[in-house]
Amino acid sequence: xxxxxxxxxxxxxxxxxxxxxxxxxxxxxxxxxxxxxxxxxxxxxxxxxxxxxxxxxxxxxxxxxxxxxxxxxxxxxxxxxxxxxxxxxxxxxxxxxxxxxxxxxxxxxxxxxxxxxxxxxxxxxxxxxxxxxxxxxxxxxxxxxxxxxxxxxxxxxxxxxxxxxxxxxxxxxxxxxxxxxxxxxxxxxxxxxxxxxxxxxxxxxxxxxxxxxxxxxxxxxxxxxxxxxxxxxxxxxxxxxxxxxxxxxxxxxxxxxxxxxxxxxxxxxxxxxxxxxxxxxxxxxxxxxxxxxxxxxxxxxxxxxxxxxxxxxxxxxxxxxx
Amino acid sequence: xxxxxxxxxxxxxxxxxxxxxxxxxxxxxxxxxxxxxxxxxxxxxxxxxxxxxxxxxxxxxxxxxxxxxxxxxxxxxxxxxxxxxxxxxxxxxxxxxxxxxxxxxxxxxxxxxxxxxxxxxxxxxxxxxxxxxxxxxxxxxxxxxxxxxxxxxxxxxxxxxxxxxxxxxxxxxxxxxxxxxxxxxxxxxxxxxxxxxxxxxxxxxxxxxxxxxxxxxxxxxxxxxxxxxxxxxxxxxxxxxxxxxxxxxxxxxxxxxxxxxxxxxxxxxxxxxxxxxxxxxxxxxxxxxxxxxxx
Amino acid sequence: xxxxxxxxxxxxxxxxxxxxxxxxxxxxxxxxxxxxxxxxxxxxxxxxxxxxxxxxxxxxxxxxxxxxxxxxxxxxxxxxxxxxxxxxxxxxxxxxxxxxxxxxxxxxxxxxxxxxxxxxxxxxxxxxxxxxxxxxxxxxxxxxxxxxxxxxxxxxxxxxxxxxxxxxxxxxxxxxxxxxxxxxxxxxxxxxxxxxxxxxxxxxxxxxxxxxxxxxxxxxxxxxxxxxxxxxxxxxxxxxxxxxxxxxxxxxxxxxxxxxxxxxxxxxxxxxxxxxxxxxxxxx
Numbered sequence: 076x077x078x079x080x081x082x083x084x085x086x087x088x089x090x091x092x093x094x095x096x097x098x099x100x101x102x103x104x105x106x107x108x109x110x111x112x113x114x115x116x117x118x119x120x121x122x123x124x125x126x127x128x129x130x131x132x133x134x135x136x137x138x139x140x141x142x143x144x145x146x147x148x149x150x151x152x153x154x155x156x157x158x159x160x161x162x163x164x165x166x167x168x169x170x171x172x173x174x175x176x177x178x179x180x181x182x183x184x185x186x187x188x189x190x191x192x193x194x195x196x197x198x199x200x201x202x203x204x205x206x207x208x209x210x211x212x213x214x215x216x217x218x219x220x221x222x223x224x225x226x227x228x229x230x231x232x233x234x235x236x237x238x239x240x241x242x243x244x245x246x247x248x249x250x251x252x253x254x255x256x257x258x259x260x261x262x263x264x265x266x267x268x269x270x271x272x273x274x275x276x277x278x279x280x281x282x283x284x285x286x287x288x289x290x291x292x293x294x295x296x297x298x299x300x301x302x303x304x305x306x307x308x309x310x311x312x313x314x315x316x317x318x319x320x321x322x323x324x325x326x327x328x329x330x331x332x333x334x335x336x337x338x339x340x341x342x343x344x345x346x347x348x349x350x351x352x353x354x355x356x357x358x359x360x361x362x363x364x365x366x367x368x369x370x371x372x373x374x375x376x377x378x379x380x381x382x383x384x385x386x387x388x389x390x391x392x393x394x395x396x397x
Numbered sequence: 398x399x400x401x402x403x404x405x406x407x408x409x410x411x412x413x414x415x416x417x418x419x420x421x422x423x424x425x426x427x428x429x430x431x432x433x434x435x436x437x438x439x440x441x442x443x444x445x446x447x448x449x450x451x452x453x454x455x456x457x458x459x460x461x462x463x464x465x466x467x468x469x470x471x472x473x474x475x476x477x478x479x480x481x482x483x484x485x486x487x488x489x490x491x492x493x494x495x496x497x498x499x500x501x502x503x504x505x506x507x508x509x510x511x512x513x514x515x516x517x518x519x520x521x522x523x524x525x526x527x528x529x530x531x532x533x534x535x536x537x538x539x540x541x542x543x544x545x546x547x548x549x550x551x552x553x554x555x556x557x558x559x560x561x562x563x564x565x566x567x568x569x570x571x572x573x574x575x576x577x578x579x580x581x582x583x584x585x586x587x588x589x590x591x592x593x594x595x596x597x598x599x600x601x602x603x604x605x606x607x608x609x610x611x612x613x614x615x616x617x618x619x620x621x622x623x624x625x626x627x628x629x630x631x632x633x634x635x636x637x638x639x640x641x642x643x644x645x646x647x648x649x650x651x652x653x654x655x656x657x658x659x660x661x662x663x664x665x666x667x668x669x670x671x672x673x674x675x676x677x678x679x680x681x682x683x684x685x686x687x688x689x690x691x692x
Numbered sequence: 693x694x695x696x697x698x699x700x701x702x703x704x705x706x707x708x709x710x711x712x713x714x715x716x717x718x719x720x721x722x723x724x725x726x727x728x729x730x731x732x733x734x735x736x737x738x739x740x741x742x743x744x745x746x747x748x749x750x751x752x753x754x755x756x757x758x759x760x761x762x763x764x765x766x767x768x769x770x771x772x773x774x775x776x777x778x779x780x781x782x783x784x785x786x787x788x789x790x791x792x793x794x795x796x797x798x799x800x801x802x803x804x805x806x807x808x809x810x811x812x813x814x815x816x817x818x819x820x821x822x823x824x825x826x827x828x829x830x831x832x833x834x835x836x837x838x839x840x841x842x843x844x845x846x847x848x849x850x851x852x853x854x855x856x857x858x859x860x861x862x863x864x865x866x867x868x869x870x871x872x873x874x875x876x877x878x879x880x881x882x883x884x885x886x887x888x889x890x891x892x893x894x895x896x897x898x899x900x901x902x903x904x905x906x907x908x909x910x911x912x913x914x915x916x917x918x919x920x921x922x923x924x925x926x927x928x929x930x931x932x933x934x935x936x937x938x939x940x941x942x943x944x945x946x947x948x949x950x951x952x953x954x955x956x957x958x959x960x961x962x963x964x965x966x967x968x969x970x971x972x973x974x975x976x
Contacts, residue, residue, distance in 0.1 A: 086525075086528070089525045089526070089528070089529045090529040090532045092529070093526070093529040093530070093532075093533070094529075094533060097533070097541070101541060104545060201756070202756060203756075214671060214674060214675070215667065215671060217670075217671075217674060218617065218621075218666075218667045218668075218669075218670035218671040219667050220621050220624055220628075220663070220666055220667075222625060222628050222644070223624075223628075223644060223659070223662075223663035223666065223667075224663075226644070226648065226651060226659050226663070227659065227660070227663070229648075229651065230651050230656055230659060234651060234652065234654075289796065290791055290792075290796040290797045291796060291798055291799045291800065293752060293791070293797075294791055294797040294798070294859075295799065295807075296752060296783065297750050297752060297783055297784065297788075297789040297791075298783060298784035298788075298811050298862070298866070299779065299780045299781065299782065299783030299784035299814070299815065300780070300784070300810070300811065300814060301780055301814065302776070304810065308799070308802065309799055312799075312801045312802075313799070313800065313801060316801075324531075327531070327532060327533060327534035327535065328534065328535070330534050331534035331535060331536030331537060332536075334534075334536060334537075335536070335625055335628075335629075338629065339648075349537070350540065352544075353540050353541065353543070353544040353631065354544070354629070354631070356544060361541065361544060365537060365541060368533075368534065368537055369532065369533060372533070372534065376532055386801070387801075388800070388801060388846045389846075389848060392846070392849070
């Protein structure tokens with residue numbers, strides 16, 4: 076297993092490199108003069124001072140060296156200050172990351188549950204009413220933009236019925252309790268699940284059908300094993316591998332969708348930060364958001380891959396471990 | 398001549414293509430999708446001439462008026478007729494999606510062909526880069542790109558295209574690997590075919606069917622990306638009506654009780670993408686009947 | 693032979709598959725019976741409906757697009773009136789089944805041992821340790837080398853022949869009264885085939901269970917079966933004692949089938965004087 080981990084970690088390096096390059100390019104292409112902005116304008120500096128400051132900032136060095144220095148700073152957590160309000164970017168990002176992790180975490184668990192249950196129902200009752208309903212719903216879900224569904228849910232549950240809060244993490248002016256926090260979670264989480272579960276459901280349905288049509292499943296039925304065992308030891312474990320693989324592969328899609336949902340519901344996470352930064356052209360923040368998102372996705376992918384490897388006996392055997 | 402040495406694409410037009418077409422036409426859901434797409438396309442092309450209102454003329458006396466006989470789908474925050482704007486928006490959204498998919502497909506095909514037929518080291522490098530690209534959310538890429546500089550229709554198309562070529566490239570690379578093993582390619586190599594002619598005459602035509610599936614589904618995804626970008630006001634210039642732009646100030650419209658401004662453009666997106674996906678599913682089932690995914 | 697009540701009695705069995713608008717008659721009014729301890733061979737080319745018969749006996753046919761008519765009695769009990777728990781008591785425990793492809797008939801994510809223990813525990817309500825011991829004993833019974841190790845192996849780690857013997861052990865461990873063997877040797881290489889047939893014959897003699905051997909391989913059937921059924925196009929064309937049918941086929945199709953057996957085997961087998969050879973088939 077350790078060998079697999081090392082091999083897989085080596086594959087992460089180009090991904091991290093690419094994401095950091097993207098972030099660096101964002102930072103470098105910020106309009107304006109970084110030296111002049113330090114003192115509020117070019118006209119306040121002599122030519123000599125200007126050049127000295129530029130040298131101190133390393134701006135006259137080759138781009139590769141600048142990238143190296145920038146990477147070093149980033150790795151040490153020095154991400155600079157937001158050009159809008161001067162707050163430390165790392166602090167802002169850390170708080171937002173927790174909120175995003177909460178949102179994506181809860182929604183992710185929801186998607187896993189919904190797709191496993193719906194996929195099981197549809198797959199085991201292929202071409203019956205349950206299957207038609209689930210499959211049709213999955214098709215529609217796949218075609219629905221998350222932001223629009225979010226707007227509809229706000230319209231229905233917050234505007235028309237006034238049952239649930241439509242924005243933010245907490246309601247200003249009212250006590251911050253677990254209940255209100257949960258209430259604020261409901262609509263954004265529901266939006267992500269409904270707009271994203273489609274392909275997951277279809278995948279599980281397909282794998283369940285594959286398992287049910289397989290020789291080993293038929294052999295197990297012929298052995299007289301009860302439904303309980305068939306489901307938990309045959310259907311689920313065998314359908315799980317393609318499912319987890321897909322979870323890893325589709326993580327970028329899910330994260331992208333969650334960002335828009337954060338925007339629609341003013342959920343104070345990385346996505347909201349990122350989109351606000353993109354619209355306000357706040358490049359330091361944009362860079363930081365890109366870095367964090369990239370790292371988030373890459374780590375998620377890694378976890379999915381390791382899980383799949385751990386679940387797969389062939390890989391487990393191939394990479395040692397008894 | 399040994400039959401396995403014949404390029405399958407040379408045999409196809411006679412029997413294989415007709416068989417595929419017949420199988421596709423038997424696919425009932427694909428029928429529905431095709432019909433829906435046809436209706437939407439016709440509506441986008443001739444619809445604007447049938448609607449009395451202009452998509453751009455505002456009418457400050459009719460701000461947020463609900464669906465009625467004079468405005469079938471109601472009006473928006475400037476009193477513009479929503480139906481007229483939806484139909485005009487269909488032209489913008491569909492052509493952006495189509496153009497972006499063409500950009501992505503060309504790029505993806507080229508990339509996949511180079512990786513699949515070029516030297517091994519280049520293949521390794523290109524596939525590593527592809528994998529790294531796949532780890533970055535597409536929305537992140539397009540939003541970052543749109544955050545720089547002024548927005549234009551051409552820029553949106555190029556940006557969406559540049560962010561969504563990976564699926565096609567991956568498929569093309571896989572197909573190359575599969576086809577390069579086959580007998581007829583070996584025969585062609587023995588016959589002294591150049592790399593270029595191999596790629597254009599043998600690999601590309603034989604990968605056409607699965608490519609078509611990916612490209613079709615890609616159009617639907619491009620519609621979704623464009624609408625998301627435009628919704629965030631980072632897409633097509635806000636002076637142009639696109640389905641995403643119409644939803645752009647949906648939040649404030651909704652709070653004014655103008656639900657129609659939010660509902661109808663979104664429905665157009667859902668129905669369009671649904672129809673495209675149905676056709677894509679139909680194509681996939683036809684090309685690869687063993688992996689039937691549909692109902 | 694003493695006249696006994698049949699263990700399995702198949703009466704007028706018909707199986708029809710609906711494929712789109714068409715309907716395929718896979719099995720057409722087939723009747724036969726198997727007495728306790730008797731080995732019956734069911735031969736026919738692929739697509740003759742012989743596998744559908746076996747699957748119908750265990751109720752394995754997809755109920756959604758198949759219609760089954762007729763009656764199957766096992767030990768006096770009508771199998772078609774079984775509910776789920778009724779089936780679970782019959783399948784595996786009373787009627788075992790060996791499938792064609794050995795590797796794919798094991799769960800790819802569980803070890804051979806785990807699957808044996810799981811079935812033993814379910815059918816006999818055993819403790820884990822005891823189930824393990826019985827599984828080991830079953831593996832030894834089919835002559836599995838290093839059974840302890842095989843318990844921890846996945847199917848993909850075993851050779852085809854080993855896998856099929858493990859499958860045999862799994863079936864044996866549940867002590868069924870009837871074993872359905874659906875093309876048990878079809879996907880094995882020649883050496884593994886011969887070995888498996890040997891073990892199958894040996895264990896059948898020792899345990900005395902009844903067996904339905906389904907195969908297109910006349911030599912396999914001749915080697916194992918007391919009675920032979922010949923199927924073609926879903927219909928049962930001929931049945932009778934193996935020697936009689938193979939030596940003196942009544943139906944032209946049976947004759948055709950016999951003529952199709954490769955001659956190479958005869959030349960090789962003729963040297964064995966304990967076998968008589970007729971029409972290319974080694975007779976018992």
